[in-house]
Amino acid sequence: MPMTITEKILARHANLERVSPGDLIEVKVDMALANDITAPLAIKVFKEIEARKVFDPYKIALIPDHFVPNKDIDSAEQAKVMREFSAQHQIVHYYEVGQSGIEHVILPEKGLVIPGDLVIGADSHTCTYGALGAFSSGVGSTDLGVIMATGKTWLRVPPTIKLDYEGNLLPWVEGKDLILHTLGMVGVDGANYRSLEFSGTVIRGLSMDQRLTMANMAVEAGAKNGIIVPDEITMAYVAQRSSRSPFVCTSDPGADYEKVIRIEVDKIEPQIAFPHSPANVRPLSQVGNIAIDQVFIGSCTNGRLDDLREAVTILKARTVARGTRLIVIPGSQLVHREAIGEGIIQTLIEAGAVIGPPCCGPCLGGHLGVLAEGEKALSTTNRNFIGRMGHPKSEVYLANPAIAAASAVLGRIGGPEEL
Amino acid sequence: MKLQGKVWKFGDNVDTDLIIPARFLNVWDKDELARNCFADLRPDFIHTIRPGDVIVAGENFGCGSSREHAPLAIKSAGISGIIAKSFARIFYRNAFNVGLPILECKEASASVEEGNRVSINLATGEIVNLDTGEEFLARPIPDFMRDIVEAGGLVEYVKKKGLAEQAI
Incomplete structure (x- = not known):
């Protein structure tokens, strides 16, 4: 049975031959992420469930980025909770102010996400990493607190909407404009609970930075994840940053899409x-x-x-x-x-x-x-x-x-x- | 598990910035979050409502940020449950995880008015408008998610099941 790239990554992480939209599956998480706003609540949950150690100190990223450098005393306390937890559990990917930045900028740039990974983050814009051919999705703090302890979570396999972008871009039109235009077409809940697969010759021509912009805003349509099948641009980007071997896969011809939308870009203005x-x-x-x-x-x-x-x-x-x-x-x-x-x-x-x-x-x-x-x-x-x-x-x-x-x-x- | 309370109505696409604006996210104390629930949309919401009251909303309730502070603020303010035409994905997960029951029911959302009293049976999905007698049937909540709500949230559920053998 043909599958989409999202289904293949989910099946692999659920240790199943295949999955279909609607299946409830338990998956292993390659990277769990939280920031200075969501981590304190997740850490509270981690303690409340009486977890003693994290599932893997290499597979958790805790990034201070929302209210740092600390904007007030309360924010400073939140950052401190995360810093102390990271020290106690020897979290490898904790990045202090001065080595850090915005979570969704630094995870790709440090090579912490590669094609085929499954990333769950306590931040809605975790969907950004789909640009690298990974499955990545946002959750809340409680889910993340449990994942930090177990390395696992449950997901419902989403149906996929494929977006094919074809034609030639006008001057000053970028990935941002393509995703804003798409949001205008489908609406803020047009992809609720669904996967958005960005494809077509226009996407192949975008730089990694522009692809990250597009996948980042998949959640603005309510999507569970946004994803782009890896190509030479992806592999070149990843090769410079990570020594892990990626699980590179593509959507099969004949894969079951809920909808395929063709978007002619020639007339799209900024x-x-x-x-x-x-x-x-x-x-x-x-x-x-x-x-x-x-x-x-x-x-x-x-x-x-x-x-x-x-x-x-x-x-x-x-x-x-x-x-x-x-x-x-x-x-x-x-x-x-x-x-x-x-x-x-x-x-x-x-x-x-x-x-x-x-x-x-x-x-x-x-x-x-x-x-x-x-x-x-x-x-x-x-x-x-x-x-x-x-x-x-x-x-x-x-x-x-x-x-x-x-x-x-x-x-x-x-x-x-x-x- | 049955809920009963007065209805507070909201429209479509109520985002988590409206539920709890980011300027109040420098704390995670639930009572403090409750005080600032709907700060810009319905100031002093916590003192307007009575414990047990119910929110009835339109499409895509809880869209936007993943902040679990949103369902936590609503629950801590005293709201016992939410009925909406639809919920944003992350909010849906978060609400169950903090033990706030939420139900999808387009008909109830369209018909029930602010100030009506409603009762909700979580086991059957039945919603009754106690002022008009109208009855509605919500999309049922999957069993394991009702177990989470009945345990009081994912934390209690995980503790009850034991961390080692959890199948969540």
Whole structure:
């Protein structure tokens, strides 16, 4: 019986010949992940179930990224809980501020996820690693606390929706625009409980950073996972970072898809998601005149090196408009260092950007750029729910890094072609 | 297991940032979370409701972040259960894991109004609008998930079953 890539990875981890959508299975977890917000609750659960040791100190990643460097005393206490637990259980992949960054940026970059892996994280954007041909999905803290003890969890095998992207991309259209456009088509629950398989010649042409952006936002359609079949780009990316041998598989011809959607990309413009839903998208040409108080470039969606490179192609020899603030946060210590090496940070600072330390920053309204009442922000992040970046009466618009950079220069939402 | 309480109605796509805004996630104490439940949408929710009350919502309740703080805040505020047309995937898991029963029922969600009193039988999925007498049947909860809720959440369930032989 033919299977999809998601079904094959799940079957392998359940020690079964095959699985079908709807099957309830128990799977072994290759990597369990939590951050400074979700880990303290997971650690509480770990203690409450009277677990004495973790299932494998090499297969747990605990990453301080949401409210670090500690934004207040309570956040400091949460980070401390995770730090002390990591020391006590000799968690190998605990990365302190200074070696760290955003969880979904550093796990791929450190080679901690490779094709065929099964990753479960107490963070909804754990689906990011599907870009590497892994099955990865978000859960809550209780599930994760139990996984830290047992290395196992239960899952229902999801039906798969295949998205075939064909055609040629217009200038300034990136992975971010493809996923925003897709969200506009299927809606915020269009893939609830389902797997999204991104395929087609357009996907094959995207860099790993752009693929990570797309898989990252699969959860914005409610998906359990987003996945891309590994190819030469995947293998080259992984070979530089991991010495483990990957389980490389592909979806069989004749695999059972719930739906196959063909998306012609030729006419897709850069996309802007309007408040207060990532699926509330409009093409750039239909945005109108929207003045912006703040632009944020960063996050697990668009805080990688490709994203910063894209931004500086626009910002070189230009300056941020008076009345607009530009905040840039490299997604990891490594991204930051490489951005310095390439002169990117210099260019950003000369343009009038302020650079923050690698972390989630204002994406979820935590710190380093929280919005006041009535303020409007254009952001390269993944969610623009009510109050997401600050005051409940502030507004967030989502876009790709090139549009964000151009908008910072214009002081309103606009594209590079207007400069 | 039966629930009974007054209904508080919510619309479609209620996300976890609305249930508990991220600015309150620097603590994980359940009473503190309960105090800030729906802070921006329905300020002072905890003092508006009575223990045992029920939330009735539309499609995709609990979408967005994986924060388990969301069902925990709702449960700790005193809500005994949620009926919705549908739930986001992670919220669905989290609710059962913290011992907050939730049921999918499109008909009840469409018909029941704010302020009505409802009763819910978790074993059978029967929902009754006690004000109008209307009856609805929710999609049944799988047995092992009802066991989790009846144990009081995944932690109690795992403890009851013994960590070594758990088949979860």
